[in-house]
Amino acid sequence: MKAKHQRLILALVALAALIGAGLLAASALKDEAAYFYAPGDVKAKGVEPGKAIRLGGMVVKGSLKRAADGVTMSFDVTDGKATVPATFSGIAPDLFKEGSGVVAEGSFDTKGTFIATNLLAKHDERYMPRELEGMSYNETTRELKVEK
Amino acid sequence: MPYWPCRARAAKDAALMHRFANPARFLKIARPLTGWLFWSGLVLLLAGCACGLFLTPADYLQGQTVRILYIHVPTAWLGMAGWTGIAVSALMQLVWRHPLAAVAGRAIAAPGALFTAICLATGSIWGRPTWGTWWEWDGRMTSMLVLLFLYLGYIALANASARQGAGQGGVSNVTAIFGLVGAINIPIINRSVVWWNSLHQGPSITLRGSSIDMALLWPLGLTLLGFSLWFGAIVLMRMRAILAQNKVEARMQRLARG
Numbered sequence: 001m002k003a004k005h006q007r008l009i010l011a012l013v014a015l016a017a018l019i020g021a022g023l024l025a026a027s028a029l030k031d032e033a034a035y036f037y038a039p040g041d042v043k044a045k046g047v048e049p050g051k052a053i054r055l056g057g058m059v060v061k062g063s064l065k066r067a068a069d070g071v072t073m074s075f076d077v078t079d080g081k082a083t084v085p086a087t088f089s090g091i092a093p094d095l096f097k098e099g100s101g102v103v104a105e106g107s108f109d110t111k112g113t114f115i116a117t118n119l120l121a122k123h124d125e126r127y128m129p130r131e132l133e134g135m136s137y138n139e140t141t142r143e144l145k146v147e148k
Numbered sequence: 149m150p151y152w153p154c155r156a157r158a159a160k161d162a163a164l165m166h167r168f169a170n171p172a173r174f175l176k177i178a179r180p181l182t183g184w185l186f187w188s189g190l191v192l193l194l195a196g197c198a199c200g201l202f203l204t205p206a207d208y209l210q211g212q213t214v215r216i217l218y219i220h221v222p223t224a225w226l227g228m229a230g231w232t233g234i235a236v237s238a239l240m241q242l243v244w245r246h247p248l249a250a251v252a253g254r255a256i257a258a259p260g261a262l263f264t265a266i267c268l269a270t271g272s273i274w275g276r277p278t279w280g281t282w283w284e285w286d287g288r289m290t291s292m293l294v295l296l297f298l299y300l301g302y303i304a305l306a307n308a309s310a311r312q313g314a315g316q317g318g319v320s321n322v323t324a325i326f327g328l329v330g331a332i333n334i335p336i337i338n339r340s341v342v343w344w345n346s347l348h349q350g351p352s353i354t355l356r357g358s359s360i361d362m363a364l365l366w367p368l369g370l371t372l373l374g375f376s377l378w379f380g381a382i383v384l385m386r387m388r389a390i391l392a393q394n395k396v397e398a399r400m401q402r403l404a405r406g
Contacts, residue, residue, distance in 0.1 A: 008243045015239075015328065022332040026343060034345040035286040056345055093280030095209060103279075103347055120279045125352040127214060128361035129205035 036103050040081030049108045055084065056103040056122060064098050077102060077114070086114035095121035171391050174248055178384045186381035193222075193374025200367035207364065216274045218367055222375035223267040227295060228334050230260025230379070234302065235331035238324035248387070250318025253327055254306045255386035259379055261299035268292060279347060287340035288348035291333060298330040318390075 026033075036056030037047065047053055055077055063076035072089040075098075086104055096102060101122030106115045200218035207214035233256045240249035271289070272282050283289065302323065309320030319327075341350045352359045360368070 004244060011239055011243050011328070018329060018332055019335075022336065026336060026339075030343065033287050033343075035284070035347050036345050038345060056347075093278075095278055095280075100209070120281055120284070120347060122347055123210065123278050123349050125349045126359045127207055127210075127217070127352065127364050129208065129363050 038079040038081070039077055039084040040079045042084060042108075043082040047108055049110045052105070052107050054103055054105050055086065055114050055116070056101070057084075059096070059098050059100060059102050061098045075102075077104070084112070084114055086116055088116040088119055090117075090119070092119045093121040095123065100124070171248065171394075175388065175391065178388055182381050182384045182388070185377045185384065189374050189377030189379075189381055191374070193371050193378060196367045196370030196372075196374055199370065204364050204367060210278055213274055213277050214364065216270050217364075218371045220267060220270040220274065221368060222372045223263040223270065224292070225372065226375055226379050227260060227264035227267050227292070228337060229376075230256050230263065231295060231298065231327075231331060231334055233383075234260065234327040235334075238327035241318070241324045242321060242328070247318065250324065251387050251390050252383070253324065254319050255383045255390060257299060257303045257306060258386065259382045261296060261303060263375075263379070264292065264296045264299060268296060281347075284347050286346040286348055287344040288337065288346050291337045291340050295333055295337060298333060302327055302330065 036054035039055070039057050042055070057077040057079040060076040060078050060083060064073060065075070066073045069089075071091070072087065073092070074085065074087045076083050077086050078084075086106075088104065088106075096119055101124055103120040103122050104114060104116035105118040105120075108114055197218055200215050204215070206212050234253050237246075237249040237253040237256070240246040241253065268289075271292075275284075276282050305323040305326055306319040309323050340346060341348050358365055
């Protein structure tokens with residue numbers, strides 16, 4: 001066996017070991033590296049009241065209510081598996097609205113309501129022009145429909 | 149006796165690879181190629197940026213800030229492609245002792261670091277109006293920041309090994325091993341938004357298609373190609389500069405010896 005081939009095998013073995021180690025580390029990190037808890041995770045694992053966490057999901061349509069003081073709002077966060085009520089007082093980001101993603105920092109109170117101290121809007125992977133918002137395209141009839 | 153058609157093929161590929169081990173032969177191709185890549189890349193990326201700024205509509209949710217995508221995505225891709233290039237040249241250096249591979253690794257490092265930094269900066273500028281924060285420690289952002297630190301570490305190691313006189317304008321074997329080990333971060337960056345809950349959105353462009361509407365997507369093709377060609381030109385320029393530096397040093401040494 002030539003030295004060249006020895007080096008190639010050594011390099012490939014080292015690379016395979018490295019990738020294996022990386023994947024193992026990444027899968028071990030699965031929960032710790034998560035940026036937020038989804039309502040489903042909260043329901044499945046349980047988060048004790050008062051523990052500072054981030055809660056992420058969609059703001060349920062029709063659930064957003066603003067209090068009379070103008071800065072306090074309450075809304076429901078869902079991930080399709082569970083829904084959690086949340087409240088926030090302060091200035092929300094511009095993209096925060098019903099039906100779109102949110103990541104809230106804060107903690108649960110004893111009644112199971114999430115008290116958010118900070119709100120971040122989560123953007124999803126869809127990008128489209130304003131004209132297409134609320135429209136759906138039927139591929140068989142080739143018709144654009146306005147939903148609202 | 150088993151017949152190995154791939155044997156002959158492999159020998160041919162190896163021969164092709166070693167043909168460019170000769171710097172003179174490499175320069176003969178690199179010299180005219182640099183100009184072509186540089187100017188065609190520049191035209192494409194400027195055209196793509198202009199189209200992205202003036203011809204595409206605003207996003208339904210993000211409004212005008214969506215336009216940063218035409219810079220952010222190509223720089224992210226090149227930051228990651230750059231390190232992949234470093235890893236491939238490290239493998240070629242360690243296994244085949246290819247003299248130009250070491251030069252290529254050093255040449256890629258600086259533009260790779262620059263593009264990664266631009267990616268982080270543009271992402272931060274976009275994050276403020278969209279998410280409501282300049283920076284969050286989520287999986288995608290953290291792993292991309294690690295990539296920037298890996299680049300800086302590689303550059304420091306490469307410079308240190310050059311001062312020791314290891315290799316001819318290339319990088320030491322330790323630096324190459326560092327380049328190879330660092331490559332583990334590339335799949336982690338790519339999968340970070342899939343494995344973990346993250347603030348950064350999931351991939352928009354996958355094998356199944358794109359969730360970016362065509363009206364917004366097409367200038368991205370121009371800037372992606374333009375930035376990539378331009379990146380190639382920068383790498384070739386830096387490789388030529390390193391090879392020229394080698395020549396100067398060799399001549400100085402000969403003069404000093406008299």
